[in-house]
Amino acid sequence: MSTDILRFATAGSVDDGKSTLIGRLLYDSKSIFEDQLDSVERTSRTRGEEQTNLALLTDGLRAEREQGITIDVAYRYFATPRxxxxxxxxxxxxxxxxxxxxxxxxxxxAVVLVDARKxxxxxxxRHAFLATLLQVPHLVLAINKMDLVDYSQQRFEEIKEEFSAFATKLDVTDLTFxxxxxxxxxxxxxxSLNMPWYEGPSLLHHLEHVHIASDRNLKDVRFPVQYVIRPHKADDPELHDFRGYAGQVAGGVLKPGDEVMHLPSGLTxxxxxIITADGDVQEAFSPMSVTLRLADDIDISRGDMICRPNNKPHAAQDIDAMLCWMSEGRKLTPRSxxxxxxxxxxxxxxxxDILYRLDVNTLHRDEDVSELVLNEIGRVNLRVTQPLFVDEYQRNRLTGGFILIDEGTNTTVAAGMVTQAN
Known part of the structure; x- marks a missing residue:
């Protein structure tokens, strides 16, 4: 039975029940420790609540919320047999x-929660738009608090219809309600026995069975070199001449015997x-981390790219990209x-140049713009001092994504997605 990993993001307005939903997934899939559960049950009783408040399982950040401290992303793990x-x-x-x-x-x-009453x-x-901007392949609209609208099929259908109309403006590949x-x-x-009119799967069943293998780009071979391995062990003649190139496969399938090209040299x-921590393998694909041994000695270093001779990424110095600006202390302006x-x-x-700023609520483009500030998203034109080996983000999220760093403070100030490369 497959035990692959599904990464999913939850999003929604503040009181849409996100913490309760994650708590319920952890609780009903038996993914929490007894002492955690005891603590939550005790706190719920102390507060005079009739039933266990599962939101408490995930609300360790609530104190930070109340103090107005910047909230980070909280990662949680759980597993089922599948x-x-x-x-x-x-x-x-x-x-x-x-x-x-x-x-x-x-x-x-991405699971976007909606309160059935509101x-x-x-x-x-906004969350649905961001998920599609980031090319998240699967989107689930979880219409929550159905108990507060008497499990009404009509209310469910109204929200479904309204969101489907909005989704026509977005690039949604797979949408489930x-x-x-x-x-x-x-x-x-x-x-649920309370909604016999709903014939689809439960949320967990959908998460367990959604098909993600085909979301990965298996056509375009992309192997950014992270590290060159030269053991230099004179006492071991086999290792003395060993030269390997370590990195994470960013696209395509690699096999021993395949012809590959090195960029920037263009040599084949x-x-x-193909070597892994567990020994040699007969094929490698994203997101595996491997070491390649090549037939010929080529001068290869960190930041170089290995690809197929007839399928190369753009070697680009002029890049158009969508940016999410993340810095509180600095604005993005032309000539930054x-x-x-x-x-x-x-x-x-x-x-x-900043080509336009995007209103993530209305999808309106404001072209009269001279700067981007914290949390704003815009399309920009960048000039890089040396060629980058990029694909459009829509084609490959790994070779189409990047971050921008402030050299003075070494902080990440933006996340970007390549829309066009020259």
């Missing part, structure tokens, strides 16, 4: 857009062997000088 799950629990407020971007950027799926809020639309009550457990782990060679980190290559970069 799959292992990593949850990126992202905050709801608009001032935490950057946290949502961080949490969703490497997720396979229907679609500005934040529901599930009516739930996180508080009572309806359709979270087990199918063949793969002799920063450092770009793309796969394993780092270079200096200048912002040539």
């Amino acid at each position: 799959r292992t799950f990593i949850i990126a629990d992202t905050p709801g407020h608009i001032q935490y857009t950057r946290n949502m971007v961080t949490g969703a950027s490497n997720s396979d799926l 229907g679609l809020q500005e934040q529901s639309r 599930i009516p739930i009550s996180a508080l009572h457990g309806d359709n979270v782990v087990d199918r 060679t063949h793969i002799d062997a 000088k920063l450092v770009i980190k793309h796969t394993t290559r780092t270079a200096k970069v200048m912002v040539r």
Whole structure:
């Protein structure tokens, strides 16, 4: 039985029941320790609550929330016999857009919660838009608190229809609607008897069975070199001449015997062997970390790219990209000088132009813009001092994504997605 990993992000407005939902998933899938449960039950009783408040399982950050401290993304883990799950629990407020971007950027799926009484809020639309901007392949709209609308099929259909109309403006590849009550457990782990009209799966069943293998780019071979391995052991003649190139496969499938090209040199060679911590393997694909041994000696260093001769990424110095600006202390303006980190290559970069700012609530483009500030998203034109080997983000999230760093403070100030490269 497959035990692959599904990374998913949860998003929603502040009181839409996100903490309760995650608590319910952990509780009903038996993924919490007894002492944790005892503590939560005790606290619930102390507060005079009739039933165990599962939100307390995930609300360690509540004290920080009350003090107004910047909230980070909280990662939680649980497993069922079918799959292992990593949850990126992202905050709801608009001032935490950057946290949502961080949490969703490497997720396979996003769960956007909607309160059945309130229907679609500005934040529901914003989170759905961010998930599609970040090319999260699967989107689930979990319509929560169905118990508070008498498990009404009509209310579910109204929200479904309203969101489907909004989703036509987005690039959504796979959209699923599930009516739930996180508080009572309806359709979270087990199918609900209160909603016989709903014929789809429970949320956990959907998370266990959603097909993610085909989301990975298996066509375009991309291997950014992270480290060159030269053991230099004179007493071991076999290792004396060993030269390996370590890194994480960012796309395609690599096999011994394959012809590959090195960038930037353009020289071609063949793969002799693919080595892992557990020994040699006959194929490697994303997101495996491996060491390649090549047939010929080529001068290869960190930041270089190995690909197929007839399928190369763009070698680009002029890049158009969507940026989420993440810095509180600095604004992004034209002619800003920063450092770009793309796969394993780092270079200096200048912002040539800010083309427009995007209103993430209305999807309106404001072209009369001279700066981006914290949590704003815009399209920019960048000039890099040396070529980067990039694909459009839509084609490959690993070779199409990058971060920008402030050289003075060494802090990450933006996350970017390549839209066009020249």
